[in-house]
Amino acid sequence: MPYDPSDYPPFAVTVDLVVLTVRRHALCALTVRRGEQPFQGRWALPGGFVRPDEDLAQAAARELSEETGLTAHDPSAPAQDNGAHLEQLATYGDPKRDPRMRVVSVAHLALAPDLPAPRPGGDANSARWAPVEELLAEGGYGRDGEPVAPLAFDHAQILADGVERARSKIEYSSLATAFCPPEFTVGELRRVYEAVWAVALDPRNFHRKVTGTPGFLVPTGGTTTRQGGRPAQLFRAGGATLLNPPMLRPEV
Amino acid sequence: MPYDPSDYPPFAVTVDLVVLTVRRHALCALTVRRGEQPFQGRWALPGGFVRPDEDLAQAAARELSEETGLTAHDPSAPAQDNGAHLEQLATYGDPKRDPRMRVVSVAHLALAPDLPAPRPGGDANSARWAPVEELLAEGGYGRDGEPVAPLAFDHAQILADGVERARSKIEYSSLATAFCPPEFTVGELRRVYEAVWAVALDPRNFHRKVTGTPGFLVPTGGTTTRQGGRPAQLFRAGGATLLNPPMLRPEV
DNA sequence: GATCATAGTCGTCTTCCTGACGATAAACAC
DNA sequence: GTGTTTATCGTCAGGAAGACGACTATGATC
Numbered sequence: 001m002p003y004d005p006s007d008y009p010p011f012a013v014t015v016d017l018v019v020l021t022v023r024r025h026a027l028c029a030l031t032v033r034r035g036e037q038p039f040q041g042r043w044a045l046p047g048g049f050v051r052p053d054e055d056l057a058q059a060a061a062r063e064l065s066e067e068t069g070l071t072a073h074d075p076s077a078p079a080q081d082n083g084a085h086l087e088q089l090a091t092y093g094d095p096k097r098d099p100r101m102r103v104v105s106v107a108h109l110a111l112a113p114d115l116p117a118p119r120p121g122g123d124a125n126s127a128r129w130a131p132v133e134e135l136l137a138e139g140g141y142g143r144d145g146e147p148v149a150p151l152a153f154d155h156a157q158i159l160a161d162g163v164e165r166a167r168s169k170i171e172y173s174s175l176a177t178a179f180c181p182p183e184f185t186v187g188e189l190r191r192v193y194e195a196v197w198a199v200a201l202d203p204r205n206f207h208r209k210v211t212g213t214p215g216f217l218v219p220t221g222g223t224t225t226r227q228g229g230r231p232a233q234l235f236r237a238g239g240a241t242l243l244n245p246p247m248l249r250p251e252v
Numbered sequence: 253m254p255y256d257p258s259d260y261p262p263f264a265v266t267v268d269l270v271v272l273t274v275r276r277h278a279l280c281a282l283t284v285r286r287g288e289q290p291f292q293g294r295w296a297l298p299g300g301f302v303r304p305d306e307d308l309a310q311a312a313a314r315e316l317s318e319e320t321g322l323t324a325h326d327p328s329a330p331a332q333d334n335g336a337h338l339e340q341l342a343t344y345g346d347p348k349r350d351p352r353m354r355v356v357s358v359a360h361l362a363l364a365p366d367l368p369a370p371r372p373g374g375d376a377n378s379a380r381w382a383p384v385e386e387l388l389a390e391g392g393y394g395r396d397g398e399p400v401a402p403l404a405f406d407h408a409q410i411l412a413d414g415v416e417r418a419r420s421k422i423e424y425s426s427l428a429t430a431f432c433p434p435e436f437t438v439g440e441l442r443r444v445y446e447a448v449w450a451v452a453l454d455p456r457n458f459h460r461k462v463t464g465t466p467g468f469l470v471p472t473g474g475t476t477t478r479q480g481g482r483p484a485q486l487f488r489a490g491g492a493t494l495l496n497p498p499m500l501r502p503e504v
Numbered sequence: 505g506a507t508c509a510t511a512g513t514c515g516t517c518t519t520c521c522t523g524a525c526g527a528t529a530a531a532c533a534c
Numbered sequence: 535g536t537g538t539t540t541a542t543c544g545t546c547a548g549g550a551a552g553a554c555g556a557c558t559a560t561g562a563t564c
Contacts, residue, residue, distance in 0.1 A: 009304045012260040013345070013356050052261045052354060056345040091343040091358045093265070093308040102304060104265050104356070106343045187540065205523065207542065212521095229540025230530040245521070439511065457552065459513065464550095481511025482559040497550070508563075515556080522549080529542075534535100 012103045015060045016047035018162030019110040022179045022195045028129040039152030060108035084112040085178035097154050109162045111178040132163050172246035177237035185232035199250050215240030264355045267312045268299035270414030271362040274431045274447045280381040291404030312360035336364040337430035349406050361414045363430040384415050424498035429489035437484035451502050467492030
């Protein structure tokens, strides 16, 4: 294994982002429209080169901030400071994944509350939130019946991996709260689970489960009626990060 | 986001391997001794450059084969063909992780049965299986009281992440069988869990759990007494990959 | 060959968690 | 007020897991 710094094969390293949020009862991902070849005009995941002096996590946080204005929220920091959860997802390095050159992409997963004003990069036409169901429909058609072009590069695979990570991770962690505003109700949290898993959950059992798990939810004392119906208690995310026993995803 | 192929920052991309096995009731990792600066003479995880025409998984499989003679066992292939389980772990890209140059390492995790003849690269003096407990003891001392030098680069972190991945993954998957020979007993499988988690499990409850989970174990009909005591039934790994409900790691 | 140590396997009992679902409470719309 | 919506509490049955007793089938030892 000779190790000559001058003869290593050069690669380009990028970060790509799977940014997920819950909007209108659906799990949505941030996509940007490509302005250049290849895949010009197609939707893709946001991303960009890692700079020479940047850590991978820094690069992902920078891209996230550039695309959404969100600040990444260090997983080690406990408080819900309106930042997004950001974690490394996986790395994609097929030699042919970019036709121009050898690019290795370190994909990251970000979970964000529904953004009041999605301000994507300044150009509203070049970015959008799209339901992952549409983005991943294979050669299919969106909710409005229009044909959907698949995402550029291997981004459909990356998105699918990110969605699956999110789906499984909210089972055994308190990460679903990352989709919620700082204060939220049990019903709002339940709708997050329902949107991410695309299932219906029993409100009574869900309520028992989340309020009975120590450290998951902390009542703030306030109530709200923003969902209509009887006023609901407001909660903040508690310190617990791991749910034990986990929240079980219903069988198919 | 201008994208000029000629001005991307160049990186070196490597794969590093966390190869785990269970030997003498302890979880052990493969380490190689570095022959060059930096960290000359220190132990490190095996690894090497990704070649220009290689996928990341291919590079990891090639390194694994070079270091151990094991063939990587595609996760999609079901049968236990004496190959090792291999999966991507995470990617490490701190700008200062290698003092010579910018190196991004895509770490992989391999789980292997105890190898009859650890033939590491041909040079027996340059590779060894070491208990992860010793390798991760911070500034500590090994089982024999000798001081332990920490692993080179950020390999202690990579190893810790790999161990944690293995520990959590055998909870909800049938991956523990990757540490076993093609045919094994319930007791042998239990000793794998005990070694990886470093806990003691109740043999009776464990037996009930694993034999009661559909698709986890398939009896081969044979029996063995290689552990002493009453002969035990032999099993092969079944088709199930996900355990539902999971095997619960005992509370601390 | 009897006894002992070792490991494997089958049961039992209690406790906890979950899924199904009834019932009540507190808001709003008409 | 009546109906609708959402929140919250309670009950009950079934399943899974931890604790642990009992029995079985080997090899080792006396």
